[in-house]
Amino acid sequence: MEVTNRYITIKTHIDSAPKESHFELKTAALALSVAPGSNYVIVKNLYVSIDPYQVNRMKSYSSSHKATSFSVGICPGEAIDAHGAGRVVASGNPNFEKDDLVIGLLTWGEYSVLKEGKALNKLDPMGFPLTYHVGILGTSGLTAYGGFFEVCKPKKGEKVFVSAASGSVGNLVGQYAKLFGCYVVGCAGSKQKVELLKGKLGFDDAFNYKEETDLKSALKRYFPDGIDIYFDNVGAGMLEAAVANMNAFGRVAACGVISEYTGGLRAAPDMVDVVYKRITIQGFLVVDFMNVRADFLSRTSDHLRTGKMQAIEDIVAGVESIPSAFLGLFRGDNIGKRLVKIADE
Amino acid sequence: MEVTNRYITIKTHIDSAPKESHFELKTAALALSVAPGSNYVIVKNLYVSIDPYQVNRMKSYSSSHKATSFSVGICPGEAIDAHGAGRVVASGNPNFEKDDLVIGLLTWGEYSVLKEGKALNKLDPMGFPLTYHVGILGTSGLTAYGGFFEVCKPKKGEKVFVSAASGSVGNLVGQYAKLFGCYVVGCAGSKQKVELLKGKLGFDDAFNYKEETDLKSALKRYFPDGIDIYFDNVGAGMLEAAVANMNAFGRVAACGVISEYTGGLRAAPDMVDVVYKRITIQGFLVVDFMNVRADFLSRTSDHLRTGKMQAIEDIVAGVESIPSAFLGLFRGDNIGKRLVKIADE
Numbered sequence: 001m002e003v004t005n006r007y008i009t010i011k012t013h014i015d016s017a018p019k020e021s022h023f024e025l026k027t028a029a030l031a032l033s034v035a036p037g038s039n040y041v042i043v044k045n046l047y048v049s050i051d052p053y054q055v056n057r058m059k060s061y062s063s064s065h066k067a068t069s070f071s072v073g074i075c076p077g078e079a080i081d082a083h084g085a086g087r088v089v090a091s092g093n094p095n096f097e098k099d100d101l102v103i104g105l106l107t108w109g110e111y112s113v114l115k116e117g118k119a120l121n122k123l124d125p126m127g128f129p130l131t132y133h134v135g136i137l138g139t140s141g142l143t144a145y146g147g148f149f150e151v152c153k154p155k156k157g158e159k160v161f162v163s164a165a166s167g168s169v170g171n172l173v174g175q176y177a178k179l180f181g182c183y184v185v186g187c188a189g190s191k192q193k194v195e196l197l198k199g200k201l202g203f204d205d206a207f208n209y210k211e212e213t214d215l216k217s218a219l220k221r222y223f224p225d226g227i228d229i230y231f232d233n234v235g236a237g238m239l240e241a242a243v244a245n246m247n248a249f250g251r252v253a254a255c256g257v258i259s260e261y262t263g264g265l266r267a268a269p270d271m272v273d274v275v276y277k278r279i280t281i282q283g284f285l286v287v288d289f290m291n292v293r294a295d296f297l298s299r300t301s302d303h304l305r306t307g308k309m310q311a312i313e314d315i316v317a318g319v320e321s322i323p324s325a326f327l328g329l330f331r332g333d334n335i336g337k338r339l340v341k342i343a344d345e
Numbered sequence: 346m347e348v349t350n351r352y353i354t355i356k357t358h359i360d361s362a363p364k365e366s367h368f369e370l371k372t373a374a375l376a377l378s379v380a381p382g383s384n385y386v387i388v389k390n391l392y393v394s395i396d397p398y399q400v401n402r403m404k405s406y407s408s409s410h411k412a413t414s415f416s417v418g419i420c421p422g423e424a425i426d427a428h429g430a431g432r433v434v435a436s437g438n439p440n441f442e443k444d445d446l447v448i449g450l451l452t453w454g455e456y457s458v459l460k461e462g463k464a465l466n467k468l469d470p471m472g473f474p475l476t477y478h479v480g481i482l483g484t485s486g487l488t489a490y491g492g493f494f495e496v497c498k499p500k501k502g503e504k505v506f507v508s509a510a511s512g513s514v515g516n517l518v519g520q521y522a523k524l525f526g527c528y529v530v531g532c533a534g535s536k537q538k539v540e541l542l543k544g545k546l547g548f549d550d551a552f553n554y555k556e557e558t559d560l561k562s563a564l565k566r567y568f569p570d571g572i573d574i575y576f577d578n579v580g581a582g583m584l585e586a587a588v589a590n591m592n593a594f595g596r597v598a599a600c601g602v603i604s605e606y607t608g609g610l611r612a613a614p615d616m617v618d619v620v621y622k623r624i625t626i627q628g629f630l631v632v633d634f635m636n637v638r639a640d641f642l643s644r645t646s647d648h649l650r651t652g653k654m655q656a657i658e659d660i661v662a663g664v665e666s667i668p669s670a671f672l673g674l675f676r677g678d679n680i681g682k683r684l685v686k687i688a689d690e
Contacts, residue, residue: 056617235616257616268613271580271602272401274628281626283619 005030007079007109008322013060017262018330022058023323026077030111034092041091041120043102043112046345048084049134050316050325050338051168055261079107083139085123085130086112087345093117101125103133108322110342126301129311130345135337136172136311137300139286143255144172145296146289148180151253151282152229156181159223161242164233165206166193166312168337169255173231174203175309182229185222187238189332196335200310215241226250235259235267243269243279252281262330312336350375352424352454353667358405362607363675367403368668371422375456379437386436386465388447388457391690393429394479395661395670395683396513400606424452428484430468430475431457432690438462446470448478453667455687471646474656475690480682481517481656482645484631488600489517490641491634493525496598496627497574501526504568506587509578510551511538511657513682514600518576519548520654527574530567532583534677541680545655560586571595580604580612588614588624597626607675657681 084106105119106112160177165186185205197206212218226247235257303309314334316325379385429451450464451457505522510531530550542551557563571592580602648654659679661670
């Protein structure tokens, strides 16, 4: 059987702010079978993850960050790999059979052709929606869990500040921190997001950073006794303001820098504060946390079953919506984990 | 017996670059005896330490850094406390007797009157010059030792970069790193300093940062395989360049920020590098390392006795020289540990 696979590519490398015109929906004929002796796995994509870090992979090598040597660049015209959940339609790989549900590195398209099965795993939904395995039980969840527990090393009662707190990772950091016994304040970019944080997600407090003219004073107001832990998803002025309001032996978990990804301002945290207050600023990636993945899955799925944690999802439909769903991340359109639903289960 | 004690004060708080005119040599009559029942200790100062961090204590409260709440501010007109070595001339404190050699928090003056003996210890010179106990075996040494071993957590063969590498702490970090088996490059601000690092101190390489127009390229040249550890004494552009050249899981020990102390530029390290390369930037103070002080003393004195470490000292004579000796730190005048000799032993 042969189908027409529709998938998203970039037309050129993107070194400025990304726009719709940088993207293209391509089509290619795809045989839903594998040649005898081949190790290929062909997956029908069901849900794919939409994450800001992809923009760093779209930059040209010359202008791109040295950091991209730690992730694989995206070539114009080629399929873009991204985490997702799908169903195997054909397999030459003994680890996978037709109709297996799988989770792993798929593509921003209707089908994924995986030459090796390395970044693919069979998925037991454990009674949860598939989308949970891309978000709260997937890389977003593990990023939040590892970043909070392994990097921030929290103690009960500590004061935690989370930026982009209604985002895919931020909302989970706040939930973990509350369950652990910390005082948690988040910031986000709209009234609706702030209400979600204070209401459904149980943050102790939250504010709309767009309504604040002086972030340093704002944080002083929300943390009169100082910040012990700052989970940073944005960088720039928010990082500076958090460092200025930090307590001795404070920790900054540097998870993301959305302010810098598309050429925005850099943070210039006061290093005198860093020295005198013995602040630690630590970068991390989700791949560093594979050693705690089993604990993460077991604890998080328990919390979901008992209703102690909430999955906040923002699901957009259709492969053709991927570029706009992606671009919306940089405008703060999403609330919670953004996914694109490619096909019905 | 009564003497005239000469000591240095600041006339006003110093919120700009410090100048000679900010300082004053004051005199006061001082009885070299303690009243019965008093706990006072009077010390004749022999050597006092001259350190850049003092400038942060001289700032006014309003304009001063929040960080100064972690160190005690200096009041205009009053004696300025500073580490040093001296000899007890009178004591009402049962822990000290006349003629005891002592080390601890003395003052920038000829005599120190200590109301409590808390920050004072009897000194056994262990066969070393007194000056060593203010420098290489004192706070400078422990800062270097703790900062390198406890904060940087080095592995043999790692590539280490040290800024202000001929300074009181930097030269010792480089020496510890070499003895430990690391590859060490230092930067300093003169040809003479660079020669000291490469010659007497055995650094693998060194360069004069004033001769470099692009610090990022310079570090790329000296570290073609990247930097694993950066021991930062300066901040600003050097910190940015080091982060740009850092390897995955690199560590920055933030020891001092001389570029910021007198109103210079702040560092804006690229946080995207920090995230992707999982860099840790950690501030620290010498007081954090009391748990390793015994090890530090034993290992460092062994290294000194066997000639494996060198004490680089820069000794200026006379209490009246303190302001110029201090101001010279910000021009990079000193080579190694700067002390002022107040009196003959």
